[in-house]
Amino acid sequence: TMGNWLVNHWFSAAVIAAWLGINIFLFTYYFLFFDRDERYFYTRAILGSALAWARASAKCLNFNSMLILLPVCRNLLSFLRGTCSCCRRTLRKQLDHNLTFHKLVAYALALLTAVHTIAHLFNLERYNQSQQATDSSLPAVLSKMHLQGSNKWLNPIHSNETTVEYVAFTTIPGLTGVIITLALILMVTSSTEFIRRNYFEVFWYTHHLFLVYFAGLVIHGIAGLVRGQTEQSMAEVHPHRCAEYLPQRDQNCTHDCCKDPEFGSIPAESWKWVLAPIILYVFERILRVWRAQQKVVVTKVVMHPARVLELQMQKKGFRMEVGQYIFVNCPAISSLEWHPFTLTSAPEEDFFSIHVRVAGDWTERLIDTFQLETPRIEVDGPFGTASEDVFQYEVAMLVGAGIGVTPFASILKSIWYKFQQSDQNLKTKKIYFYWLCRDTGAFAWFNDLLASLEQKMAESGKADFLTYRLFLTGWDTSIANNVALHFDTATDTVTGLRQKTIFGRPMWNMEFAAVAAAHPRSVVGVFLCGPGALAKSLQKSCHQHSSLDPRKVKFYFNKENF
Numbered sequence: 183t184m185g186n187w188l189v190n191h192w193f194s195a196a197v198i199a200a201w202l203g204i205n206i207f208l209f210t211y212y213f214l215f216f217d218r219d220e221r222y223f224y225t226r227a228i229l230g231s232a233l234a235w236a237r238a239s240a241k242c243l244n245f246n247s248m249l250i251l252l253p254v255c256r257n258l259l260s261f262l263r264g265t266c267s268c269c270r271r272t273l274r275k276q277l278d279h280n281l282t283f284h285k286l287v288a289y290a291l292a293l294l295t296a297v298h299t300i301a302h303l304f305n306l307e308r309y310n311q312s313q314q315a316t317d318s319s320l321p322a323v324l325s326k327m328h329l330q331g332s333n334k335w336l337n338p339i340h341s342n343e344t345t346v347e348y349v350a351f352t353t354i355p356g357l358t359g360v361i362i363t364l365a366l367i368l369m370v371t372s373s374t375e376f377i378r379r380n381y382f383e384v385f386w387y388t389h390h391l392f393l394v395y396f397a398g399l400v401i402h403g404i405a406g407l408v409r410g411q412t413e414q415s416m417a418e419v420h421p422h423r424c425a426e427y428l429p430q431r432d433q434n435c436t437h438d439c440c441k442d443p444e445f446g447s448i449p450a451e452s453w454k455w456v457l458a459p460i461i462l463y464v465f466e467r468i469l470r471v472w473r474a475q476q477k478v479v480v481t482k483v484v485m486h487p488a489r490v491l492e493l494q495m496q497k498k499g500f501r502m503e504v505g506q507y508i509f510v511n512c513p514a515i516s517s518l519e520w521h522p523f524t525l526t527s528a529p530e531e532d533f534f535s536i537h538v539r540v541a542g543d544w545t546e547r548l549i550d551t552f553q554l555e556t557p558r559i560e561v562d563g564p565f566g567t568a569s570e571d572v573f574q575y576e577v578a579m580l581v582g583a584g585i586g587v588t589p590f591a592s593i594l595k596s597i598w599y600k601f602q603q604s605d606q607n608l609k610t611k612k613i614y615f616y617w618l619c620r621d622t623g624a625f626a627w628f629n630d631l632l633a634s635l636e637q638k639m640a641e642s643g644k645a646d647f648l649t650y651r652l653f654l655t656g657w658d659t660s661i662a663n664n665v666a667l668h669f670d671t672a673t674d675t676v677t678g679l680r681q682k683t684i685f686g687r688p689m690w691n692m693e694f695a696a697v698a699a700a701h702p703r704s705v706v707g708v709f710l711c712g713p714g715a716l717a718k719s720l721q722k723s724c725h726q727h728s729s730l731d732p733r734k735v736k737f738y739f740n741k742e743n744f
Contacts, residue, residue: 193276197283201249205242205290213238221410223421224336224443228312228321229305233408236301237448239294240403244455246294247399250287251392251459253280255466256565263566278741285373292370295363302359305408306339306346313339318429327442336445338407354405362398365391375714382542386519396460399452406447415444474511474560481533483552486627491538491549494527497561502529504572504596505589505709508563510536515547515557524588524711525564528595530603534564537588537627571740573600575707576611579697579737581720583618583712587628590615590711594648598635614697615650616688618712652683690719694727698735709740717741 216222217234226233252258263277308321315322328335339349350356372388411421424439431440482494502525509520521544523536540546551557572578572593580590594615600608617628632650639645697706710720717739724737 194279197276198286201283201286204245208241208245209238212241219410220421221413221416223411223425224320224324224445225408225410227425228324228337229308232301232304232308236298236305237408239298239301243291243294243298243399244452246287246290247396247452248455248459250284250291251463253284253287255462256563257466257469258462260565288370288373292366295366299359299363303346306349309337309339310344310346313337313344314342320425320429323429327445330442333444333446334442336409338409353407355402355407358398358402362395362402365395365398369395380542382521383516383519383544396456399456400450403448403450403452406450409445409447412444412446419443470509470562473562476561478559478561480556480559483556484627485553486537488621489540489549490627491552492526492535492627493538493552493559494533494535495559495561496533500534500561500564502527502534502564503566504529504592506564506566506592507589508534508536508561508565511560511562512548512551512557513560514551515544519544520562521545524592526588526591526595528592528599530596530599537591572707572709573608573610575705575738576609577614577697577701577704577706578610578612579614579616579693579706579708581616581618581708581710581712581716583710583716584620586711587617587619588711590617590709591628591631593709594631594635597648598638602638611647612701613648614693615648616653616693617650618653618655618687618716620654620656651688653688654683654685655687690723691726694723694737698727698729698737702735703733704735706735706737707740708737711741 213234215234216237217226217231222233259277259280309325312321312325315325325337325339328337328340338353350360368388369391372385378385419439419441421443424443427435427437427439428443476497476499479496480493481496482492484492484494486492505524507522507524509522511517511520523538525534526537527533527535538545538548540549572580580593582588582590594613597608597610597613635648636645639647708720708724710717721739724739728736
């Protein structure tokens with residue numbers, strides 16, 4: 183299965199390997215540099231190896247801070263996706279892993295921040311001990327150098343009363359370090375799956391602390407508290423030659439090591455790393471604001487059962503592909519919050535639509551507002567995800583869980599239009615559609631589409647083009663009794679469709695084996711919009727049922743990412 187995973191995800195694997203490799207290289211290179219370079223001989227005399235730990239982790243923090251914004255530049259990703267439309271689909275598909283990479287970089291930032299902070303706590307403790315030492319050891323002598331002149335100091339602590347807490351909250355590096363660490367902790371903890379799904383507002387607002395993070399990062403190194411010996415001073419009093427004389431010099435010194443060593447700060451360089459991504463992200467946000475200003479007309483509002491709201495809209499110059507999504511803002515509820523919704527309309531229709539169910543405060547207020555009036559809506563997008571590729575596969579398996587059926591509403595409608603127009607570009611020969619749902623009410627809005635599709639396929643002699651199965655995963659005894667009564671009717675009791683509803687969950691091994699047997703030489707695209715646990719089992723089935731022989735059946739897995 184590892185071989186199959188690498189075939190499907192070689193690009194992702196290459197990106198992660200390159201990213202890990204650069205991190206390891208930066209850390210190792212700068213660790214050895216600060217651990218061995220002679221300019222930091224005296225600095226190491228006070229700090230020991232904690233200097234190298236702090237500086238190496240700082241370099242990696244800069245590198246990852248440079249990367250963190252790139253995966254969330256949605257317009258940039260859409261542009262890249264467009265420019266590589268002639269590339270292999272595996273390459274385009276990898277752009278959908280943008281949020282996975284964003285999270286990976288964020289976890290690396292959290293880990294490196296911990297290393298950097300712990301190393302600096304050791305450094306502060308050692309600076310403090312050296313300042314308070316009364317003997318004539320090298321660290322103690324170096325800590326008194328500030329008495330010799332303005333650029334002679336090496337130890338930033340010049341007073342015996344200073345505590346680690348005092349430095350942390352009164353110096354620029356200390357204070358900005360505390361602030362950006364708190365910002366990072368809040369951003370990481372508030373972006374867990376649970377909070378994003380149930381309290382999107384908490385996640386949304388907390389994530390805007392990234393502004394504090396980047397501002398703090400740029401300022402963090404300005405004070406230059408960690409110092410090294412200057413080049414000129416190295417030439418005059420090289421530590422290899424002169425370090426041993428430093429603790430025991432007297433007033434009447436005559437040899438060539440009498441001069442005090444001089445020290446200079448390491449220049450702040452975080453800004454060099456993050457400037458380009460920040461400028462790119464600023465352009466991204468300006469583009470989003472400009473796109474959002476364009477007028478959106480809500481042409482139709484439909485309230486479906488189970489509190490599902492359908493909005494049909496029009497916007498000048500709006501062009502979509504199947505399975506794309508938009509970000510929606512309703513200023514009457516909140517001018518700052520933007521929420522992602524998959525488009526449920528087909529590109530062939532003269533409007534675009536979304537279906538909204540209650541999932542948190544914002545969606546509930548949106549549904550309530552639309553029941554009273556039609557507020558102003560702002561739209562940003564559309565943005566591309568994997569479902570655009572569905573027509574590139576001869577055989578497609580579509581799996582939607584609950585409201586996750588939305589991208590497939592768009593696909594199935596589009597296929598219906600392509601059939602009506604006998605489109606020559608339609609490579610798809612067969613579609614298997616699986617919808618898993620907890621309660622019957624949620625099927626209602628989708629029924630009309632499936633019923634009309636069923637009818638159209640039958641009329642055009644293509645009834646076998648679409649095989650679909652509806653799985654009801656949360657059913658009670660009243661439904662069961664109703665089903666038992668009407669078991670021999672031509673249409674389904676739950677949905678009124680010709681294909682029966684299946685109670686319980688799909689046996690994926692059996693489903694995949696059946697598809698593999700029916701299409702022994704095809705490339706099968708598996709598309710999911712649903713929870714992570716389902717993604718894992720589908721991915722596993724894709725690997726298990728793909729043949730190693732390149733001429734035989736292959737399953738490619740695609741998941742929607744928001």
